Amino acid sequence: MLPAGALLLVFLTYPLGLGTWLGFTDAKIGRPGEWIGAENFTYLYGDSVARLSLFNTFFYTIVASVLKFVLGLWLALLLNKHLPFKAFLRAIVLLPFIAPTALSAIAFWWIYDPQFSVVSWLLVKMGLIDRYIDFLGDPWMARFSTIFANVWRGVPFVAITLLAGLQTISPSLYEAASLDGANDRQKFWYVTLPMLTPIIAVVMTFSVLFTFTDFQLIYVLTRGGPLNATHLMATLSFQRAIPGGALGEGAALATAMVPFLLAAILFSYFGLQRRAWQQGGDDQ
Amino acid sequence: MSQEKIQDSSGMAYLDTPTRRWVTVYLPVLCFLFILLFPFYWMGMTSFKPNEELVSKAANPFWINNPTFDHFERLLFKTEYPQWMWNTILVSVVSTFASLFASVLAAYAIERLRYRGSKQVGLTIFLAYLVPPSILFIPLAAIVFQLGLFDTRWALILTYPTFLIPFCTWLLMGYFRSIPYELEECALIDGATRLQVLTKIILPLAVPGLISAGIFAFTLSWNEFIYALTFISSSETKTVPVGVLTELVEGDVYHWGALMAGALLGSLPVAVLYSFFVEYYVSGMTGAVKE
Numbered sequence: 001m002l003p004a005g006a007l008l009l010v011f012l013t014y015p016l017g018l019g020t021w022l023g024f025t026d027a028k029i030g031r032p033g034e035w036i037g038a039e040n041f042t043y044l045y046g047d048s049v050a051r052l053s054l055f056n057t058f059f060y061t062i063v064a065s066v067l068k069f070v071l072g073l074w075l076a077l078l079l080n081k082h083l084p085f086k087a088f089l090r091a092i093v094l095l096p097f098i099a100p101t102a103l104s105a106i107a108f109w110w111i112y113d114p115q116f117s118v119v120s121w122l123l124v125k126m127g128l129i130d131r132y133i134d135f136l137g138d139p140w141m142a143r144f145s146t147i148f149a150n151v152w153r154g155v156p157f158v159a160i161t162l163l164a165g166l167q168t169i170s171p172s173l174y175e176a177a178s179l180d181g182a183n184d185r186q187k188f189w190y191v192t193l194p195m196l197t198p199i200i201a202v203v204m205t206f207s208v209l210f211t212f213t214d215f216q217l218i219y220v221l222t223r224g225g226p227l228n229a230t231h232l233m234a235t236l237s238f239q240r241a242i243p244g245g246a247l248g249e250g251a252a253l254a255t256a257m258v259p260f261l262l263a264a265i266l267f268s269y270f271g272l273q274r275r276a277w278q279q280g281g282d283d284q
Numbered sequence: 285m286s287q288e289k290i291q292d293s294s295g296m297a298y299l300d301t302p303t304r305r306w307v308t309v310y311l312p313v314l315c316f317l318f319i320l321l322f323p324f325y326w327m328g329m330t331s332f333k334p335n336e337e338l339v340s341k342a343a344n345p346f347w348i349n350n351p352t353f354d355h356f357e358r359l360l361f362k363t364e365y366p367q368w369m370w371n372t373i374l375v376s377v378v379s380t381f382a383s384l385f386a387s388v389l390a391a392y393a394i395e396r397l398r399y400r401g402s403k404q405v406g407l408t409i410f411l412a413y414l415v416p417p418s419i420l421f422i423p424l425a426a427i428v429f430q431l432g433l434f435d436t437r438w439a440l441i442l443t444y445p446t447f448l449i450p451f452c453t454w455l456l457m458g459y460f461r462s463i464p465y466e467l468e469e470c471a472l473i474d475g476a477t478r479l480q481v482l483t484k485i486i487l488p489l490a491v492p493g494l495i496s497a498g499i500f501a502f503t504l505s506w507n508e509f510i511y512a513l514t515f516i517s518s519s520e521t522k523t524v525p526v527g528v529l530t531e532l533v534e535g536d537v538y539h540w541g542a543l544m545a546g547a548l549l550g551s552l553p554v555a556v557l558y559s560f561f562v563e564y565y566v567s568g569m570t571g572a573v574k575e
Contacts (some may be wrong), residue, residue, distance in 0.1 A: 016420065018426060071316075074312070092320075098503055098558045100551055106543055111326060113540075160566060242422075247422055251422045258419065265414060
C-alpha cells in the first residue's frame with residue numbers, strides 16, 4: 001500500500017544522498033565525477049563570491065523573516081477585528097501568495113525598472129527626489145528591493161495562518177483578562193502572544209526555510225547581480241551547476257545549506273515542545 | 285460559528301470612537317491592501333497599454349488612454365504561449381492526481397494500519413515536505429539525465445510529486461484521523477476488505493480534505509519554477525512561468541506589455557480556481573501548519 005514510499009525513495013531520498021555525494025565529487029554536466037573529498041567545500045570556503053552569498057542569504061532571511069513576522073502578525077490582528085467583508089478581505093489578501101512567484105516577480109521587475117519605474121515617477125512628481133531610483137542597480141538598493149518583494153509575497157501566508165491561530169483562542173480568556181483589569185497591550189502580551197507561540201513557531205519555521213532557500217525571486221529580478229550583491233546560496237548553486245556546468249560545486253553549495261536548515265527546524269521544534277509543556281498540554 | 289467570531293472580535297470594540305477605529309484599523313488595512321494588490325493592478329494596466337504610453341514620462345502612468353489588445357495578440361499568436369499553457373496544465377493536472385492517489389494510500393496506511401514505526405514514517409513524511417526544491421534540483425537533474433527524461437514533460441510529472449506527496453499525505457493524515465474508527469470497524473465486521481473500506485467509507489468522507497489537498501497541490505505545481513527551469517530547455521516543452529521569463533526577454537529588449545500580459549494570463553487560472561475554493565485552500569494551508 002505504499003507506492004508513495006517507492007516514489008519518495010527514488011525521487012527524494014536518493015537525490016538527497018546523491019546530492020551530498022555529488023558535493024564531494026568534481027562532476028560536470030554529462031560526466032560522472034571522481035571522489036575528491038572536501039575539496040569543493042574548501043574551495044568554496046575560500047571563494048569570495050560564495051562567502052558573499054552566505055552573508056546575503058543570512059541578511060535576506062533575517063530581515064525578510066522579521067518583517068514578515070511583524071507585518072504578518074499586525075495584519076492578522078487587524079483582520080481579526082470586526083471588519084466588513086471579512087471573508088472577501090481574507091480571500092484577496094492571499095492573492096500574492098497564490099499567484100505564481102515567477103510571474104509576480106516579473107511585475108516587480110517592471111515596477112523596479114530604472115527608467116520607467118512607477119515608484120520613481122510618483123516620487124519625482126511629488127518632488128521628493130529629482131532622479132529616478134536605480135532599484136536593482138545598486139547593491140544595497142537591490143538587496144532591499146528583493147527583500148521587499150519577498151516580504152510582499154510572504155506576509156499573506158503568515159497573516160492568514162496566524163489569523164487561523166487567533167480564531168482558536170477562546171474569548172473567555174480575554175474576558176478573564178478584562179475582569180482582572182488588563183489593558184489592550186497587556187492582553188496582547190499575556191494572552192494573545194503566549195497562546196499563539198506554537199503556531200508562530202511552525203509558521204516562522206516554514207517562512208525561514210523557504211526564504212533561506214529562495215530562488216525564483218532573485219533569479220527573476222536580478223540573477224544575483226549587481227556585483228553578486230543579491231546572490232543567495234540557491235541562486236549561486238544554480239548558476240555554478242547548470243549554466244556553469246560544475247555540478248559538484250553546485251551540489252556542495254546546496255549541501256552547505258542543509259545544516260542551517262536543520263538548525264532552524266530543531267530550533268523551532270524544541271521551542272514548540274517547551275511551550276506545549278508550559279501550557280500544560282493546552283494546545284491541540 | 286459566525287456569531288462566535290463576531291463576539292470574540294468585537295469584544296470591547298464598542299469603547300472605541302469611530303475616529304480611533306479609522307486610524308488604528310481601517311487605515312492600516314487599506315494600506316496593506318493597496319500594497320498587496322498594487323502589483324496586480326500594475327500587471328493589468330501594463331498589459332493593456334500601448335507601447336508609446338508605456339515609455340512616455342509625461343502621461344499619467346496609472347491610467348490608460350488608448351487600451352489595446354496588441355500585447356495579448358502578440359503573446360497568443362506570435363509566441364508559443366498557448367503551448368506553454370497546455371504544458372503547464374498537463375503537468376500540473378497529471379502530477380496532482382498521481383500525488384493524490386499515492387498520498388491517499390500512504391496516509392491511510394500510516395494512519396490506520398498501525399504497523400510498527402508508522403509514527404516515524406509519518407514524521408519522516410513531514411520532514412520530507414520541509415526539504416526545499418533548491419537543494420534537490422542538482423541531483424534530480426543528474427537523475428533526469430540518466431533516465432533520458434531531460435527536456436520532456438515526464439521529467440516534471442515525475443519530480444513534482446517529490447514535494448506534492450509529502451504535503452498531501454500530511455494533510456490527508458489529519459483528515460483521516462478525524463474520521464471515526466468505528467465506521468471502519470463496522471464495515472470490516474460486515475466483511476468488507478481494506479480496499480473497500482478505503483473506497484466506500486473513507487474517501488467519500490474525506491472529500492473536503494481531498495479537495496484541499498488537490499487545490500493546494502495544483503497551485504504548487506503550477507507555480508513551480510526551478511525544476512522546470514533546470515530540466516527543460518526547448519521552447520515547446522516549457523511551462524508558463526519559465527517560458528514567459530526565458531522566451532519573451534530577447535536580449536536587452538523587454539517587451540513589457542507582452543511580459544505583463546503573459547504574467548497576468550499565467551496567474552489567472554490559479555486565481556480563478558482559488559476564488560472558487562478559498563475555504564478549502566485556506567483550510568489546507570492552515571491545516572498543514574497546525575498539528
